[in-house]
Amino acid sequence: MTVLSVQDLQVHYRTSRGVAQAVRGATFDVPEGQVVGVVGESGCGKTTLARAIMGVMPKTAHTAGGKLVFQGTDLLSLSPRELASKRWREIAFIPQSAMNSLDPVYRVGTQIAEVLVDRGGMDRKSAMRRAAELFDMVGLDVVRLRDFPHQYSGGMRQRAAIALALALEPKLVIADEPVTALDVIIQRQVLDTFKDLQKRLGLSVILITHDISVVAYASDRVVVMYAGEVIESGTTREVLQRPFHPYTMGLYKAFPELHGGGTLVPIEGTPPDLIDPPPACSFAERCPFVEAACREMKPALAPVASGSLAACRRSPEADRLRVLAGEASTWLRS
Ligand SMILES: Nc1ncnc2c1ncn2[C@@H]1O[C@H](COP(=O)(O)OP(=O)(O)OP(=O)(O)O)[C@@H](O)[C@H]1O
Ligand SMILES: [Mg+2]
Known part of the structure; x- marks a missing residue:
């Protein structure tokens, strides 16, 4: 059973430079009793997503579209009072930097x-x-x-x-970077306790992190975000062992401890400006496999051979691209 279904969620911030489209059509499900890891680099919209689900957003933010169906009810259709009655009792939040809260x-x-x-x-x-x-x-x-x-x-x-x-x-817990500020040994201990409780209590969890090794360790499913969009999602096993989106391939390569060492290869460049995001593939500027057509049409999040969903028009060639992505030179710009 699905506890929460995030459907084409859009969240915007009003800023002095214009409207920042922080979440641009995020879609994924949280199945009952499972941990869904949401991963992506800084600024990709993870905390914005979490706050939208909790209904605790700054005044400058608003949900510009989509649905958040929690146990059959769209949270976005509820009054502030109805939403407040679910907060903490049914959906709880471990905020980013909870350590200081x-x-x-x-x-x-x-x-x-x-x-x-x-x-x-x-x-x-x-x-x-x-x-x-x-x-x-x-x-x-x-x-x-x-x-x-x-x-x-x-x-x-x-x-x-x-x-x-x-x-x-609560039924659903959203944990925003719960172990980021801790050293690796303590991270493991806290994650073990959390995982243990999650299983024992049958909790459904959204585990937000920029660290793909935390996802690999603690989540059943993974949702990869880039520039406010979900670009790949599926079981942790499939997404990490057989990524279909070049960004996921690069993210995986950036955490060498996941695949038994090797060189750490960061993905060069920066994500696009969310005030004026590209109309086509948002990863095109940094993608080693970019083609002219990638800059013309936005790829839909669609099923791929592994059973995951990925948003890349070159996903039919993913087996070959994955081999290339395994080589450090693919990611280094001359
Ligand atoms: N209050 C705000 N006003 C305007 N823009 C904001 C605000 N909060 C976040 N943003 C912008 O929205 C985008 C997403 O930010 P968000 O904090 O959700 O990212 P994140 O994935 O949680 O990043 P991190 O890993 O650093 O915590 C970023 O471009 C950020 O600059
Ligand atoms: Mg954050």
Whole structure:
């Protein structure tokens, strides 16, 4: 069953230079009980997507089109009040830089209990009991409920943020870069705890990261975003082992630890300006396999041989292009 279906979502920001099209037709599903990794480089629209689903966007942003069907209801058709009733109870959010989102002047336990009282309607005593239960679940010692945030390590703060998100037993959790600020060993530990809870509680998760190795480690499916668009999606196994979009091939090449070493090859160049994005393929400027026709027509996100979806007009040649993409020289511009 599909818990959330993101359909052709468009999100725009008003800026002094014009309208920035931060999300430009994102489409993907989150199946029940699965982790969907959303990956892409900085500025591709991941946080904007997350905030649109949560319905917490800055005043300068608005959804310009599409649907967000959550358990049969389009979230975009709900009143602010109806949406607020789902937030945290049914859809919870671990915001980017959640590590800094705890208030420094209050004890962590007090902050968690407050959420349970305010958003969950619990009385103070049950809230403290539930806070202890949550701490236990995320692998924190309950005595640390009495600490202030500055007494926590980065990993502990991230665990507390996970506890906060899980407080009201949501169906869907959106985690925006939950382990980015942590070192690799702590990343693994926090991801293991999170994965464990996800399985145990049957949570559906959108795991947002710029790090494809986090996706490889923790997600069942992957959605690759580029310049506000979804350019490839499918099972993690298929997308990472048999990418069909050159951007996914390049992203994979940029994380050598995923494929047993080799050289790190960054994708040269920068994504297009979202105020005036190209009408055709948005990756064309950086693509080593670009042809004249790629600059003329926008490729649709369509099924490819692996069972994934990819938006590249050269996808029928992907097996051959993938071999070329494996060579560092393909990505280096002379
Ligand atoms: N409040 C805002 N006003 C105007 N433009 C914005 C605003 N927030 C984000 N943007 C722009 O929207 C685009 C997408 O930004 P977003 O933060 O969603 O990207 P991201 O994928 O989360 O990046 P990162 O990996 O750095 O967190 C970027 O071009 C960004 O500059
Ligand atoms: Mg972000």
